[in-house]
Amino acid sequence: MTTQPIFAFVDLDDSLLQTREKCRQEPLVEAAYDRAGAPLSFHTPAQLALLDLLRGVTLIPVTGRNLRALRQVRSPRFASYRITSHGALVLGPDEDLLPSWRVLLDAQAARWAGPLAEAAALAEEFIAAERLALRSRVIEDLGVPVYVSIKGPPVELAFLAERIAPHWSTGVVHSNDKNLALLPPFADKAAAVRHLMAEIERTLEVEPVYIGxxxxxxxxxxxxxxxxxxxxxxSQIQAHAWAVPGGLAEAGKLGDLG
Ligand SMILES: [Mg+2]
Structure with a gap:
């Protein structure tokens, strides 16, 4: 029997590494650095054990980071494809855009450069008018404007997200903790993963197994x-999708039942 190759599509921040204050275990191992070279994100022992288990699996990052920020990640290392900027860019192992993705991206990026700049300006207006402690900017990846990033305290971000969402109805508003991102339709992790799966399957004779x-x-x-x-x-998914109605007390009762 032929062994099926295994590919893992992995989000990075808050999945395989995170800032020091979010780590719930010690000791920590450095995983990513800031531009000056200071450690910024870390692995917990559990994350290291998981990465150890995944040795032999091809890891493909599916991250909100742009390529420059992805290069600041030293662990894990990636030797295959990579997906950056919430799915806006699909890159080969050489860090160049996949030619098949470039065709799709070129038309989209030209169409969305204007709306992204306008959305960032609108966010700035709200921030100034409400005196919020937030920073907004258009993120570029390989010279392409890919999304609007707004950072700051979660409560103020939630306040801004509510006001700006009606003005960004054609795209997705990603909001998690201290990050808010206004994503154009071409920054779509699922579309990028689907594209890569097709690319992977074209080159293989056996069906691969995918872990996300x-x-x-x-x-x-x-x-x-x-x-x-x-x-x-x-995680945000556990908090929302797996939340037990009524909280822990209710979970205890459910446990008694069975
Ligand atoms: Mg994440």
Whole structure:
């Protein structure tokens, strides 16, 4: 019997690494750095054990980071394809855009450059008018404007998200903790993963097995495409999708039943 190759599509931040204050275990191992080279994100022992288990599996990042920020991640290492900027870019192992993706991207990126700049300006207006402690900017990846990133305290982000969402109805509003992102339709993790799955299957003679790893609600569409999905504890998905009505007391009662 031929062994089926296994590919894992992995979100990075808050799935396989996170900032120090979010780590619930010690000791920590450095995973990613800031531009000055200072450690910014870490693996917990559980994440390291999981990465150890995944040795022999081809890891493909599916991240909100742009390529520059992905290069600041030193662990895990990636030797195959990579998906950056919430799915806007699909890159080969050489970090160049896949030619098949470039065709799709070129038309979309030209159409969305204007609306992204306008959305960022609108966010700035709200921030100034409400005196919010937030920072908004258009993120570029390989020179392509890919999404609007707004960062700051979660409560203020939630307030802004509510006001800006009606103005961004053609795209997706990604909101998790200290990050808010206005994603154009071409920044779509599931579409990028689907594209790569087709690319992978073209080159293989046996059917591959896919594992997805992600923590955010916006990861769900790409996790659904995989044979198995891994969701970290205390993640946004667990908090929303697996929440028990009535909280822990109710969970205890359910436990008594069976
Ligand atoms: Mg994440």
């Amino acid at each position: 790893i992600g923590d955010s609600l916006t990861d769900l569409p790409f996790l659904r495409l995989c044979h198995f999905a891994l969701v970290p504890q205390h």
